[in-house]
Amino acid sequence: MSAIVLRAGRVIDPASQLDETLDVVVRDGRVAALEKPGAIEAGARVIDVRGLWVLPGLVDLRCVLHEQQDLDRALAGGFTTLLADPSSSLKEGRGPKLYRASALFRGSELAEVPLKAPPALSSGFGPATSAGLLRRAMQYARSLSVPVMVHAEDVSLTGRGLLGEGLTAVRLGIPAVPASAEVAAVATTLSLFADVGGRLHLSHLTCQGSLTHLREAKRAGLHVTADVTPHHLLHSDELADGYSIAARVWPPLRQKADVESLRHAVEEGLIDAIATDHLRPPAAEREPPFDLCAPGRDALATALADVLRAGISPTRAVAALSSGPASVFGLNAGRIVVGASGDLTVFDAKAGQVRYTFVAGQLLHGEGKAA
Amino acid sequence: MPRHLISLEGMPRSTIESIFSRAALHVSGEVRNRPLIGQVVANLFFEPSTRTRSSFETAAAGLGAHVLNWTVAGSSASKGETLLDTVKNIASLGPIALVIRHSSSGAAALAASAVSCAVVNAGDGQHEHPSQGLLDAFTLWRRWGSFEGKRIAIIGDVLHSRVARSNLFALKTLGARVVFCGPPTLVPRWFEGLGAEVTWNVDEATLDADAVMMLRLQRERMAEAAFPTEAEYHRRWGLTVERATRLKKEAVVLHPGPVNRGLEIDPEVADGPRSLILEQVSNGVAVRQAILEHVS
Numbered sequence: 251m252s253a254i255v256l257r258a259g260r261v262i263d264p265a266s267q268l269d270e271t272l273d274v275v276v277r278d279g280r281v282a283a284l285e286k287p288g289a290i291e292a293g294a295r296v297i298d299v300r301g302l303w304v305l306p307g308l309v310d311l312r313c314v315l316h317e318q319q320d321l322d323r324a325l326a327g328g329f330t331t332l333l334a335d336p337s338s339s340l341k342e343g344r345g346p347k348l349y350r351a352s353a354l355f356r357g358s359e360l361a362e363v364p365l366k367a368p369p370a371l372s373s374g375f376g377p378a379t380s381a382g383l384l385r386r387a388m389q390y391a392r393s394l395s396v397p398v399m400v401h402a403e404d405v406s407l408t409g410r411g412l413l414g415e416g417l418t419a420v421r422l423g424i425p426a427v428p429a430s431a432e433v434a435a436v437a438t439t440l441s442l443f444a445d446v447g448g449r450l451h452l453s454h455l456t457c458q459g460s461l462t463h464l465r466e467a468k469r470a471g472l473h474v475t476a477d478v479t480p481h482h483l484l485h486s487d488e489l490a491d492g493y494s495i496a497a498r499v500w501p502p503l504r505q506k507a508d509v510e511s512l513r514h515a516v517e518e519g520l521i522d523a524i525a526t527d528h529l530r531p532p533a534a535e536r537e538p539p540f541d542l543c544a545p546g547r548d549a550l551a552t553a554l555a556d557v558l559r560a561g562i563s564p565t566r567a568v569a570a571l572s573s574g575p576a577s578v579f580g581l582n583a584g585r586i587v588v589g590a591s592g593d594l595t596v597f598d599a600k601a602g603q604v605r606y607t608f609v610a611g612q613l614l615h616g617e618g619k620a621a
Numbered sequence: 622m623p624r625h626l627i628s629l630e631g632m633p634r635s636t637i638e639s640i641f642s643r644a645a646l647h648v649s650g651e652v653r654n655r656p657l658i659g660q661v662v663a664n665l666f667f668e669p670s671t672r673t674r675s676s677f678e679t680a681a682a683g684l685g686a687h688v689l690n691w692t693v694a695g696s697s698a699s700k701g702e703t704l705l706d707t708v709k710n711i712a713s714l715g716p717i718a719l720v721i722r723h724s725s726s727g728a729a730a731l732a733a734s735a736v737s738c739a740v741v742n743a744g745d746g747q748h749e750h751p752s753q754g755l756l757d758a759f760t761l762w763r764r765w766g767s768f769e770g771k772r773i774a775i776i777g778d779v780l781h782s783r784v785a786r787s788n789l790f791a792l793k794t795l796g797a798r799v800v801f802c803g804p805p806t807l808v809p810r811w812f813e814g815l816g817a818e819v820t821w822n823v824d825e826a827t828l829d830a831d832a833v834m835m836l837r838l839q840r841e842r843m844a845e846a847a848f849p850t851e852a853e854y855h856r857r858w859g860l861t862v863e864r865a866t867r868l869k870k871e872a873v874v875l876h877p878g879p880v881n882r883g884l885e886i887d888p889e890v891a892d893g894p895r896s897l898i899l900e901q902v903s904n905g906v907a908v909r910q911a912i913l914e915h916v917s
Contacts, residue, residue: 409845417814421630423726423747423783493727539704539725541746 253277258287259299263586264569276592279611306572306584307593313528321345325615327551328595328604331583369579372399385442392448399451407431414504418487427502433459440467452476456504458511475578477525480556493540500545523575526553555602623739624916628749629790640911647907655685663689663716667723677720680909712736717917739916754787756908768797774826777836778807784877802826806847834875835886865890
């Protein structure tokens with residue numbers, strides 16, 4: 251494999267607080283050097299990336315993968331490491347490095363855990379059927395030293411709800427989900443965790459109230475982490491105006507004040523990661539009317555652009571999509587340092603588009619990629 | 622571009638008033654011609670309905686139109702044909718208007734986006750029921766002439782009521798004040814954002830109301846534990862004989878029907894001198910005639 255020089259890009263590596271114009275030399279699938287622009291590498295392919303951002307390959311903690319197309323979307327979005335949701339059916343594919351979260355539950359029972367421990371046990375997009383079950387799952391996971399990813403929701407509060415409670419839901423006549431459906435479940439989950447211990451990660455938080463509980467738990471020294479999605483950072487419940495099915499996501503979109511508080515929490519680092527919740531339901535199910543439309547969002551390809559559009563600063567956006575999620579589950583990814591795997595994303599901030607995605611030094615997305 | 626009637630939110634006052642003026646001519650029997658003769662009006666009811674469907678049917682027939690009735694029973698909707706497939710198929714038969722009822726909020730607007738004929742919303746989920754809103758307002762307009770200074774209390778399961786939303790928008794546009802009342806489980810404060818007053822105190826809502834509209838209680842709300850028992854609902858939120866005696870002297874009582882007698886309203890009140898319930902039904906035909914003319 252020939253070497254590559256990414257010439258004179260804005261190299262951002264949040265974990266080392268690096269943000270400067272450098273050449274990145276990639277050799278044998280690894281980052282070989284970071285140098286002042288002008289690096290000379292015999293036989294290397296030089297790609298001029300002036301004016302572009304050179305980032306650690308992005309890392310996603312929760313995506314549902316069914317087809318090669320999902321992996322292609324990931325590459326188009328600059329993702330080089332994925333942690334697939336347990337509901338994923340994809341077996342093999344070409345593209346990003348693939349990890350799999352194992353299911354936390356099977357119905358109202360604990361799910362079997364593969365002998366080779368997965369990076370995490372996840373409840374995906376649905377909650378435990380009872381607090382008792384969740385407590386046992388946490389205890390069991392702790393004995394295996396595997397972190398748990400929890401979708402916090404009290405379904406007795408969700409009811410038939412489809413959109414966060416607020417004026418939009420009331421005006422459109424769409425059944426609403428009170429914030430407490432999440433906040434109460436977050437509080438329950440955290441108190442179980444304080445009791446049981448281990449490692450807890452809270453998935454796709456959407457409400458101000460949840461952040462209050464998270465902040466308190468972190469302050470108390472609990473080893474808890476949390477993520478939000480790009481769409482909950484970008485959109486409020488008002489996206490549902492006109493019954494737009496773009497707003498049909500799960501968990502539901504929330505009030506503007508919640509969106510603001512999520513943005514703030516990402517910026518200050520209370521939120522550790524941004525996870526995409528990428529999920530493309532079959533086209534026939536992804537149709538209006540709103541209440542009959544399957545939830546989901548084709549999120550991987552636009553995640554970074556969406557997060558930046560939400561007003562998150564570049565450094566925090568990149569951190570929450572790379573080193574942040576990698577460190578949540580100890581994945582070896584999300585860094586640009588000499589010796590690290592050549593997982594790199596070149597982003598055109600002006601166009602809001604990923605120009606090149608490299609996995610282990612191989613160009614898998616962008617002009618001139620390997621056939 | 623066909624004209625539709627999807628919702629009353631944002632409908633200009635002048636449009637409402639012109640529909641009223643036309644409906645008044647129908648009520649007084651001054652419309653002698655049959656403007657829709659030779660035309661087809663298609664009724665598409667994905668949800669069971671007898672009253673609204675019959676009212677539209679009578680209205681269309683009165684205008685000389687042929688009525689095509691399409692209901693879920695015996696149709697392909699139960700075979701998984703989507704809403705849009707069905708709507709497009711019926712629209713291909715060339716009706717001048719589709720009158721559509723569906724359990725999904727937003728269904729009528731969705732249908733309107735897919736066909737080239739007019740669409741009249743006969744109830745979409747929990748969103749709106751504009752012909753009902755117009756006929757309720759028309760009934761009050763006939764009695765009062767003007768809505769200035771009038772206060773209308775709408776009581777019951779407002780949250781799930783498309784009738785309440787349509788009434789709110791029409792009555793506000795016409796200059797009335799609207800107060801929503803019922804148990805807090807069914808009347809969230811969010812409605813204030815739409816311009817309604819919200820109170821959970823039924824006396825506060827009714828004592829200075831010029832009209833009281835009782836909503837039909839959907840009995841399945843009991844299962845959702847929105848209130849303890851039907852008896853309790855009747856006592857606390859129902860328009861009882863005792864409560865009716867304390868209304869303003871001239872206050873009138875409405876109900877979109879069908880009435881749960883002895884539950885949201887006592888039979889003596891529903892049938893009493895204040896009641897405009899039967900007038901609503903007969904006005905319904907005239908208003909729907911005016912609506913069909915408006916969109917065609």
